[in-house]
Amino acid sequence: MEQYKIExxxxxxxxxxxxxxxxxxxxLKKGEIHALLGENGAGKSTLMSILFGMxxxxxxxxxxxxxxxxISDPSVATKYHIGMVHQHFKLxxxxxxxxxxxxxxxxxxxxxxxxxxxxxRERVVELSQKYGLAVNPDAKIQDITVGMQQxxxxxxxxxxxxxxxxxxxxxxxxxxxxxxxxxxxxxxxKSEGKSILFITHKLNEIMAVADRCTxxxxxxxxxxIDIKSTTKEQLSEMMVGRKVDLNxxxxxxxxxxxxxxxxxxxxxDRIHKKNSVNGVSFNVxxxxxxxxxxxxxxxxxxxxxxxxxxxxxxxxxxxxxxADITKASIKKRNESGLSHIPEDRxxxxxxxxxxxxxxxxxxxxxKPEFSVAGFIKFKDVAAHSDKIIDEFDVxxxxxxxxxxxxxxxxxxxxAIVGREISRDTDLLIxxxxxxxxDVGAIEFIHNRLIEQRDKGKAVLLVSFELDEVMNxxxxxxxxxxxxxxxxFGYNKVSRNDLGLYxxxxxxxxxxxxxxxxxxx
Amino acid sequence: xxxxxxxxxxxxxxxxxxxLLTSVACAVVGLLTGYIVxxxxxxxxxxxxxxxxxLGFLDVPNKYGMQxxxxxxxxxxxxxxxxxGVAILLAYKAGFFNIGASxxxxxGVFAALYMALVWHAPWYLCMLGAIIFGAAYGAIxxxxxxxxxxxxxxxxxxxxxxxxxLTSMLIKDSPDMWDSIKFETLSVKRVSPGxxxxxxxxxxxxxxxxxxxxxxxxAIAVAIIFFVILEKTxxxxxxxxxxxxxxxxxxxxxxxxxxxxxxxALSGALAGLSGALLYLTGIEPWxxxxxxxxxxxxxxxxxxxxxxxPIGTIFSSFFITHITIGGSxxxxxxxxxxxxxxxxxxxxxxxxxxxxIKEQLNKRILKSDREKLLRKxxxxxxxxxxxxxxxxxxxxxxxxxPKAGVSDNEKGGES
Numbered sequence: 001m002e003q004y005k006i007e008x009x010x011x012x013x014x015x016x017x018x019x020x021x022x023x024x025x026x027x028l029k030k031g032e033i034h035a036l037l038g039e040n041g042a043g044k045s046t047l048m049s050i051l052f053g054m055x056x057x058x059x060x061x062x063x064x065x066x067x068x069x070x071i072s073d074p075s076v077a078t079k080y081h082i083g084m085v086h087q088h089f090k091l092x093x094x095x096x097x098x099x100x101x102x103x104x105x106x107x108x109x110x111x112x113x114x115x116x117x118x119x120x121r122e123r124v125v126e127l128s129q130k131y132g133l134a135v136n137p138d139a140k141i142q143d144i145t146v147g148m149q150q151x152x153x154x155x156x157x158x159x160x161x162x163x164x165x166x167x168x169x170x171x172x173x174x175x176x177x178x179x180x181x182x183x184x185x186x187x188x189x190k191s192e193g194k195s196i197l198f199i200t201h202k203l204n205e206i207m208a209v210a211d212r213c214t215x216x217x218x219x220x221x222x223x224x225i226d227i228k229s230t231t232k233e234q235l236s237e238m239m240v241g242r243k244v245d246l247n248x249x250x251x252x253x254x255x256x257x258x259x260x261x262x263x264x265x266x267x268x269d270r271i272h273k274k275n276s277v278n279g280v281s282f283n284v285x286x287x288x289x290x291x292x293x294x295x296x297x298x299x300x301x302x303x304x305x306x307x308x309x310x311x312x313x314x315x316x317x318x319x320x321x322x323a324d325i326t327k328a329s330i331k332k333r334n335e336s337g338l339s340h341i342p343e344d345r346x347x348x349x350x351x352x353x354x355x356x357x358x359x360x361x362x363x364x365x366x367k368p369e370f371s372v373a374g375f376i377k378f379k380d381v382a383a384h385s386d387k388i389i390d391e392f393d394v395x396x397x398x399x400x401x402x403x404x405x406x407x408x409x410x411x412x413x414x415a416i417v418g419r420e421i422s423r424d425t426d427l428l429i430x431x432x433x434x435x436x437x438d439v440g441a442i443e444f445i446h447n448r449l450i451e452q453r454d455k456g457k458a459v460l461l462v463s464f465e466l467d468e469v470m471n472x473x474x475x476x477x478x479x480x481x482x483x484x485x486x487x488f489g490y491n492k493v494s495r496n497d498l499g500l501y502x503x504x505x506x507x508x509x510x511x512x513x514x515x516x517x518x519x520x
Numbered sequence: 521x522x523x524x525x526x527x528x529x530x531x532x533x534x535x536x537x538x539x540l541l542t543s544v545a546c547a548v549v550g551l552l553t554g555y556i557v558x559x560x561x562x563x564x565x566x567x568x569x570x571x572x573x574x575l576g577f578l579d580v581p582n583k584y585g586m587q588x589x590x591x592x593x594x595x596x597x598x599x600x601x602x603x604x605g606v607a608i609l610l611a612y613k614a615g616f617f618n619i620g621a622s623x624x625x626x627x628g629v630f631a632a633l634y635m636a637l638v639w640h641a642p643w644y645l646c647m648l649g650a651i652i653f654g655a656a657y658g659a660i661x662x663x664x665x666x667x668x669x670x671x672x673x674x675x676x677x678x679x680x681x682x683x684x685x686l687t688s689m690l691i692k693d694s695p696d697m698w699d700s701i702k703f704e705t706l707s708v709k710r711v712s713p714g715x716x717x718x719x720x721x722x723x724x725x726x727x728x729x730x731x732x733x734x735x736x737x738x739a740i741a742v743a744i745i746f747f748v749i750l751e752k753t754x755x756x757x758x759x760x761x762x763x764x765x766x767x768x769x770x771x772x773x774x775x776x777x778x779x780x781x782x783x784x785a786l787s788g789a790l791a792g793l794s795g796a797l798l799y800l801t802g803i804e805p806w807x808x809x810x811x812x813x814x815x816x817x818x819x820x821x822x823x824x825x826x827x828x829x830p831i832g833t834i835f836s837s838f839f840i841t842h843i844t845i846g847g848s849x850x851x852x853x854x855x856x857x858x859x860x861x862x863x864x865x866x867x868x869x870x871x872x873x874x875x876x877i878k879e880q881l882n883k884r885i886l887k888s889d890r891e892k893l894l895r896k897x898x899x900x901x902x903x904x905x906x907x908x909x910x911x912x913x914x915x916x917x918x919x920x921x922p923k924a925g926v927s928d929n930e931k932g933g934e935s
Binding site: 308310329330331332333334335340342347348349350351352353354358362363365366371374375376397403405406 | 752753754755757758760761764765767768769770771772773774775886892
């Protein structure tokens with residue numbers, strides 16, 4: 001009989017009619033890496049919340065080391081040595097690595113109850129050597145890379161003698177090189193007898209590191225399979241429920257005139273006293289998708305704020321169709337042919353308390369199509385929004401009259417994408433347009449972006465997802481610390497190289513302004 | 521039965537019905553609390569006292585036209601409160617809390633009285649002056665907010681006091697305006713009859729009540745005009761977009777700074793008009809008080825009880841005036857005059873709970889709508905839906921929110 005570390009048997013959890021987990025069984029063996037695969041909303045988070053005692057299951061039981069346990073609250077889970085590395089790290093930025101690791105479990109002197117930093121340091125150094133987790137214990141969190149922060153989180157768990165380690169989407173913020181390192185760390189942990197639960201929706205990583213995989217779909221357990229005897233295609237089919245074409249086929253670009261030209265753009269950084277964007281120059285031409293790749297926080301957001309007018313530029317110039325818009329108002333930019341799918345759909349993209357109809361004319365409500373003498377033409381607004389709903393498959397309970405807040409994230413995003421694309425402007429700026437969406441919606445939005453490009457529009461895309469970058473880009477610009485450090489044509493760079501550029505390990509001299517129709 | 525239920529479910533989703541329901545509920549709770557206060561202070565007289573309070577003008581004996589007079593008085597005092605309420609809700613819809621309405625009201629009173637008593641200007645010009653002064657004073661708050669990011673509540677409160685003392689100084693220094701023996705402003709009715717809002721013969725309907733004017737009609741017209749602006753025009757659209765989500769408004773290219781100034785100036789204009797509507801009837805002189813007049817604050821109650829709708833505010837301001845007048849008639853043998861103010865105060869401020877209750881109601885509806893959509897999606901994908909057992913909905917509401925960490929909710933909502 002096989003020894004399971006953790007067994008979750010027949011777990012069911014409902015939220016007032018919404019079945020988040022329906023008869024799910026997950027068995028984690030001792031010393032294995034077990035992947036939990038599923039799209040957003042498949043029930044992964046709920047299942048983990050149950051394991052951590054944040055929710056109580058409506059049915060089913062949890063066993064640890066074969067014994068039935070009742071995890072009534074998170075402290076019980078801690079008692080059983082279950083630990084989790086969260087997707088968004090829970091670290092104190094101004095503390096050092098060491099201070100963060102011991103936080104809440106500080107070793108103390110016997111006499112005065114002072115913190116025994118020496119003992120703590122010895123322990124941390126020992127752990128980091130044992131598992132190959134290279135960190136500098138005295139560096140402050142705010143100064144170290146995301147990969148190192150993650151290692152700090154892992155050390156935090158090890159320091160607390162956790163045997164079961166749960167990784168929640170750990171690779172979302174890492175470069176390809178850092179991902180490789182993490183995979184190695186996970187293997188080390190496994191060989192030291194730790195059991196690992198690895199939550200993800202990235203198939204490559206599962207194939208690389210996991211022993212077994214449990215797939216969830218829409219709250220149901222689709223099955224648990226051995227990784228050795230499966231393929232990526234099979235996994236993705238299990239996850240989505242149908243065959244998915246992971247590769248996008250697109251025609252050769254037909255490049256036209258220059259639409260956007262940016263020269264020596266400098267943007268300020270509100271928090272740190274340096275420039276977040278430091279003199280970048282590039283252009284985007286008709287019929288091409290230019291992708292700005294890079295790790296989150298290297299100035300991409302600020303660059304887009306500068307282009308769209310959400311923030312003032314420090315210096316440099318922006319030209320749209322030859323006209324200078326460096327200092328133009330947002331309204332002026334919109335009117336002269338710029339549309340923008342914003343990074344944060346709740347902050348910028350939608351007025352959540354407006355209806356779908358109202359939101360569909362956010363930029364256009366005072367145009368003659370939708371208003372006369374200052375009065376809104378409700379019929380035309382509804383017709384416009386119905387068209388978007390129809391073309392972009394936006395689902396909601398009451399069509400144009402649905403309050404945007406009550407729509408799901410994917411449908412909100414589709415509504416924004418629909419609104420911006422239907423404005424049919426010369427330049428479309430899309431920032432992480434597929435963040436947090438399921439495979440179907442991602443596929444859909446990708447195809448729409450390519451469609452715009454094929455119609456001869458200029459598309460500027462900011463993405464942190466390597467797959468998205470590789471699949472969509474006609475030209476890739478890699479951004480690192482506010483500068484472009486690499487520029488590549490379609491299929492001219494390997495994933496690995498791209499990773500090196502993204503992490504700043506490699507850099508070229510880049511002048512990303514290309515001539516008009518010459519290059520095909 | 522099911523039909524009734526689905527009709528109810530349709531009704532409850534109508535904003536008007538929701539507002540009506542919550543407002544009435546709040547008014548009832550407010551009245552009951554007022555009754556309890558009466559009971560505590562003097563149990564024996566509570567019943568009679570409550571009757572006086574609730575019935576307002578209806579409790580006045582119906583002889584010698586006294587009841588009609590009381591009704592006329594209610595109307596006359598409703599008008600400024602209504603306009604003041606619209607001033608508050610207008611700013612509130614756009615995301616601003618115009619606590620400075622009282623100061624703008626004071627400036628309006630000053631402008632109206634100055635033009636009436638010093639220049640003997642006709643009533644409509646006095647009113648226009650009040651509007652302009654109120655608007656300018658409101659615009660100061662707007663400018664501070666838009667360009668220096670000064671919180672409108674802070675600047676509003678400060679400007680309230682500045683308005684109060686500035687006008688007192690100017691009025692008391694002017695022998696044309698100030699009666700230094702009676703310690704009040706001169707009577708508009710006596711000094712400049714042309715500055716009093718006309719009654720167009722309304723006094724004949726109300727047993728010759730001398731202060732009745734068309735002010736109530738002006739106020740109702742203003743409420744309707746602003747209802748149309750808010751609901752039907754691009755200006756209203758912009759204002760609401762800014763109020764709900766100023767980032768999205770900026771993203772969409774709306775000029776948020778300009779909008780801020782315009783909105784607060786408009787709100788100030790209404791507050792100023794409110795001052796003119798009260799003092800150009802001659803119902804009372806301006807005493808140059810040492811406290812900020814409460815009209816701006818009462819407007820907050822009226823706006824909230826009216827469900828933040830100009831139309832609702834017509835009724836809520838009438839109700840508030842109604843019980844205020846009822847309260848002032850409480851028998852002073854049993855209740856000191858202050859108690860009347862306490863009771864009406866309790867009722868008025870409990871009314872402000874409207875928003876809170878409505879929020880709760882909306883949450884419930886939202887949840888049931890999401891469930892419906894889920895059901896629809898599941899059905900489209902050929903998955904059968906099992907309705908939850910009855911008792912689990914309680915557990916669901918309690919544990920709906922993940923406590924911490926283990927959640928892949930997007931970060932977007934945190935803004």
